[in-house]
Amino acid sequence: MSSQSHPEAASKATVDPVPDARRLTDAVTRLRRALRASIRSDYPWETLPMAQVELLQVLGEHSPARVGDLAARQRLAPSTVSGLIGQMMTSGLVAREVDPADRRASVVTLTDAGREQLAAWTQAHERRLDAALHALDGDERAALGVALPALFHLAEYLGEPPADSPTD
Structure with missing residues (x-):
């Protein structure tokens, strides 16, 4: 232009x-x-909210990650990120797993569908x-x-x- x-x-x-x-x-x-x-x-066909897309992008670069780390990277409250993660788990885009470094904590990873x-x-x-x-x-x-x-x-x-x- x-x-x-x-x-x-x-x-x-x-x-x-x-x-x-x-x-x-x-x-x-x-x-x-x-x-x-x-x-x-x-x-x-693209219906994902931008907040979920941005979270997928962060997970694409830094996976697995704890919810607190994702919240810090996105500059969002951990409760907000946790809610987004829940929605994305329901859609099959991400999964929660036990953190191998600390079995008391969990990490979020992209699923094949998420990738x-x-x-x-x-x-x-x-x-x-x-x-x-x-x-x-x-x-x-x-x-x-x-x-x-x-x-x-x-x-x-x-x-x-x-x-x-x-x-x-």
Whole structure:
């Protein structure tokens, strides 16, 4: 999408009194909303609530995990995560097992169905984003590519651990 198709974008690019933090907040909010809406319209079979999808993503990277660890990673109350886990167990996406390191505790793992659901969701989103990225012109795609490392760094600064670093 070029600045010609969005005149307000062209005028903001030259003189923008709106702080970068507000513009970034608006962009991230709009992007998340658009992604949620597009996955539901383009892939109507997808019915998982985003909270469950995000939990599947965390478990895809850090499994098995205790409920408290999942809650800390998601910045949610343990009772909230426990409720989500219960719903996901009913759907067959996750299972609780005894923690081999502490038999008094339990851990949550992805089931085969959970891994399949996560893979399907990820592939659908990647296809959707790939199509959207190809709709942008080359300069816009290049600008996004240059911005990605800074966005990851910003997420780390805000408290999101890198995908490969444990928080345990």
